[in-house]
Amino acid sequence: NAxxxxxxxxxxxxxxxxxxxxxxxxxxxxYMSWYRQDPGMGxxxxxYSVGAGITDQGEVPNGYNVSRSTTxxxxxxxxxxxxxxxxxxxxxxxxxxxxxxxxxxxxxxTVT
Amino acid sequence: GENVxxxxxxxxxxxxxxxxxxxxxxxxxxxxxxxxKQELGKGPQLIIDIRSNVGEKKDQRIAVTLxxxxxxxxxxxxxxxxxxSAVYFCAADSGGYQKVTFGTGTKLQVIP
Numbered sequence: 001n002a003x004x005x006x007x008x009x010x011x012x013x014x015x016x017x018x019x020x021x022x023x024x025x026x027x028x029x030x031y032m033s034w035y036r037q038d039p040g041m042g043x044x045x046x047x048y049s050v051g052a053g054i055t056d057q058g059e060v061p062n063g064y065n066v067s068r069s070t071t072x073x074x075x076x077x078x079x080x081x082x083x084x085x086x087x088x089x090x091x092x093x094x095x096x097x098x099x100x101x102x103x104x105x106x107x108x109x110t111v112t
Numbered sequence: 113g114e115n116v117x118x119x120x121x122x123x124x125x126x127x128x129x130x131x132x133x134x135x136x137x138x139x140x141x142x143x144x145x146x147x148x149k150q151e152l153g154k155g156p157q158l159i160i161d162i163r164s165n166v167g168e169k170k171d172q173r174i175a176v177t178l179x180x181x182x183x184x185x186x187x188x189x190x191x192x193x194x195x196x197s198a199v200y201f202c203a204a205d206s207g208g209y210q211k212v213t214f215g216t217g218t219k220l221q222v223i224p
Contacts, residue, residue, distance in 0.1 A: 004155070040121075042201060042214035043156070090155050099144045099205055101212075103155030 001026050004104035006091050012110045013081040021076040021107050023091030029102070031094040032074040033058070034066065036087040037106075043090065049074055081111045114139040116204050118215030125192050126223050133218045135202035136184040141211075142204040145178060145185045150199045150217075159200075160187070192222045 007022045025032065033048035045058030049068040063085060065077040074093075078085060088108050092101040115138040125131050135145075143164040148156035162169045162176045162185065169176050173192075178185040189196055202215040 040216055042116075042118075042216045044214075045212070092155075099146065099161070100158050101146075103148075103157065105153070105155050 003027065004091055004093055004102050006089075006104035006107050008107060009105065010108050012112065013078070014112055015081060015083060017081050019078050019081065021078075021089055021091075021109075023074045023076065023104060024072050025074075025091075025093040025102070026072065027093060027095065027102065028071060029093035029095045030071065031096070032068065033092050033094075033101070034064070034074070034076045035090045035092065036060065036085075037090060038087050046076065046089075078109075081109075083111045085109065086111045114142060114204055114206065114211065114213040116202060116213045116215045118202050118218060120218060121216065122219045122221070124221045124223060127192060127194060129192055131189045131192055131196070131220055131222075133187045133200055133202070133220070134184060135186070135204075135215050136182075137204040137213070138183065139204065139206055139213075140180075140183070141206040143207070144205040145176070146203050146205070147174075147176060147187050148201045148203070150201065152198075156201055189220075192220075194222050194224050196220060197222045 004025045030051045034046040035043040044060050047066040049055045088106050090106050091104040094101045118135045146161040149159045150156045173190050175188045199217045199219050205212045
């Protein structure tokens with residue numbers, strides 16, 4: 001199993017540009033989520049999904065959209081990038097039988 | 113909402129010494145407390161967890177203790193090795209993605 005994969009690993013955007021961060025998992029997990037990690041602030045939940053077709057907002061959802069058309073994929077869309085979205089983004093998945101979250105390797109995004 | 117405080121933010125120990133990282137939480141409904149290790153350039157990985165009906169759990173050189181009355185839990189690493197150098201995150205979970213709150217992280221450096 002590859003686990004949770006994310007692409008790209010690094011990305012630089014200009015203010016106002018849009019892009020999609022990709023996330024996929026091959027563990028047949030129902031639950032998937034996106035976090036951002038900023039210095040001194042831990043991990044903050046952006047959006048999450050409890051199954052295909054079902055998504056909900058987390059703690060910091062503004063400026064981001066998600067969709068979940070399949071169990072495997074959970075892309076995160078930045079609609080109009082802002083410097084405040086400069087961060088490291090992690091995707092995670094979890095099965096229904098336990099609490100352990102499996103994290104991807106992260107995407108480091110810089111918005112200039 | 114839940115508030116998780118983690119201390120210290122940085123910790124340097126000599127190889128072979130013990131390291132202790134402490135977290136406090138505020139929501140008495142939290143019942144699951146995982147600890148994650150994040151190596152440079154990688155996503156967080158679960159290393160040990162504890163549920164609210166248990167006071168202590170040990171796995172080789174790492175252990176976690178929980179004091180529900182005082183609302184604090186701690187990670188103990190004994191006989192530290194250079195490969196233990198990483199950032200460690202605690203979290204408090206009262207059920208569901210929107211109810212997982214992470215600490216701000218502790219950067220542990222083990223000096224050979």
